[in-house]
Amino acid sequence: xxxxxxxxxxxxxxxxxxxxxxxxxxxxxxxxxxxxxxxxxxxxxxxxxxxxxxxxxxxxxxxxxxxxxxxxxxxxxxxxxxxxxxxxxxxxxxxxxxxxxxxxxxxxxxxxxxxxxxxxxxxxxxxxxxxxxxxxxxxxxxxxxxxxxxxxxxxxxxxxxxxxxxxxxxxxxxxxxxxxxxxxxxxxxxxxxxxxxxxxxxxxxxxxxxxxxxxxxxxxxxxxxxxxxxxxxxxxxxxxxxxxxxxxxxxxxxxxxxxxxxxxxxxxxxxxxxxxxxxxxxxxxxxxxxxxxxxxxxxxxxxxxxxxxxxxxxxxxxxxxxxxxxxxxxxxxxxxxxxxxx
Numbered sequence: 520x521x522x523x524x525x526x527x528x529x530x531x532x533x534x535x536x537x538x539x540x541x542x543x544x545x546x547x548x549x550x551x552x553x554x555x556x557x558x559x560x561x562x563x564x565x566x567x568x569x570x571x572x573x574x575x576x577x578x579x580x581x582x583x584x585x586x587x588x589x590x591x592x593x594x595x596x597x598x599x600x601x602x603x604x605x606x607x608x609x610x611x612x613x614x615x616x617x618x619x620x621x622x623x624x625x626x627x628x629x630x631x632x633x634x635x636x637x638x639x640x641x642x643x644x645x646x647x648x649x650x651x652x653x654x655x656x657x658x659x660x661x662x663x664x665x666x667x668x669x670x671x672x673x674x675x676x677x678x679x680x681x682x683x684x685x686x687x688x689x690x691x692x693x694x695x696x697x698x699x700x701x702x703x704x705x706x707x708x709x710x711x712x713x714x715x716x717x718x719x720x721x722x723x724x725x726x727x728x729x730x731x732x733x734x735x736x737x738x739x740x741x742x743x744x745x746x747x748x749x750x751x752x753x754x755x756x757x758x759x760x761x762x763x764x765x766x767x768x769x770x771x772x773x774x775x776x777x778x779x780x781x782x783x784x785x786x787x788x789x790x791x792x793x794x795x796x797x798x799x800x801x802x803x804x805x806x807x808x809x810x811x812x813x814x815x816x817x818x819x820x821x822x823x824x825x826x827x828x829x830x831x832x833x834x835x836x837x838x839x840x841x842x843x844x845x846x847x848x849x850x851x852x853x854x855x856x857x858x859x860x861x
Contacts (some may be wrong), residue, residue: 536806554570
């Protein structure tokens with residue numbers, strides 16, 4: 520078979536491990552010809568490709584980012600985009616397309632599958648917010664990076680009697696904030712699923728300091744928002760999928776906390792450092808399992824599916840199920856974090 524592969528959306532540790540696994544089994548076991556599209560769906564629209572082989576993928580298992588490049592191009596926001604995508608698949612004589620991405624990338628894949636394109640999806644997002652799977656690769660790496668940063672901020676906060684606000688990724692779901700907040704021993708963790716009251720945040724910090732603890736860590740997801748009428752947020756520009764470009768909640772929180780408590784407060788926005796660098800061992804293994812499962816799904820002709828992790832096993836779920844609803848934080852897990860709020 521002749522199979523196309525693309526990586527879309529934000530880069531993520533483990534992407535190369537997925538591509539490597541698809542290529543390894545595709546070439547050596549099935550005798551496939553693998554073609555990589557450059558820069559996500561943009562590469563499909565422009566028919567910009569590169570050949571992939573076992574030899575070309577050597578040494579990429581521990582490498583961060585994606586050797587194919589990525590973009591947030593949405594064919595359904597480009598005039599004639601869907602037709603150009605279907606034309607590319609036909610003109611390149613592809614028997615299948617494996618799309619590696621999150622809600623947006625796989626959402627496009629699902630729509631194209633509905634239009635007759637043979638698509639298989641692989642779940643990729645450090646936010647871990649895709650339905651149908653318990654974990655997405657890249658999430659474990661991001662949480663470890665955030666936890667390491669929080670560990671380091673604890674020591675500097677204690678040395679200077681400061682409050683440290685740590686802003687992490689998480690537009691609509693607070694999985695990274697929640698897991699790293701628990702693992703890093705945060706004083707307060709704020710997530711998009713539960714609007715916060717700034718008075719309650721400041722009260723928690725004051726209680727902690729009143730007990731003789733002169734340092735606090737506040738972990739906040741970039742998409743966290745205050746309760747209506749308590750603080751004003753400034754909206755940013757939109758991308759092609761209609762998402763506001765976020766960032767800045769950490770600075771707002773730090774200013775308010777210092778003004779209301781009188782404690783010296785600093786902010787660290789981890790930003791894209793969460794996406795970069797070497798994937799953890801867990802993410803390398805999960806990504807490899809996903810890649811092997813994806814190429815097997817293609818050869819079974821089971822299109823319109825996404826490979827997923829459920830109860831430790833790799834299974835297949837429909838793309839429509841995967842992108843139908845956002846997987847938010849389990850309230851029971853957030854209650855665990857709240858048990859440690861000062």
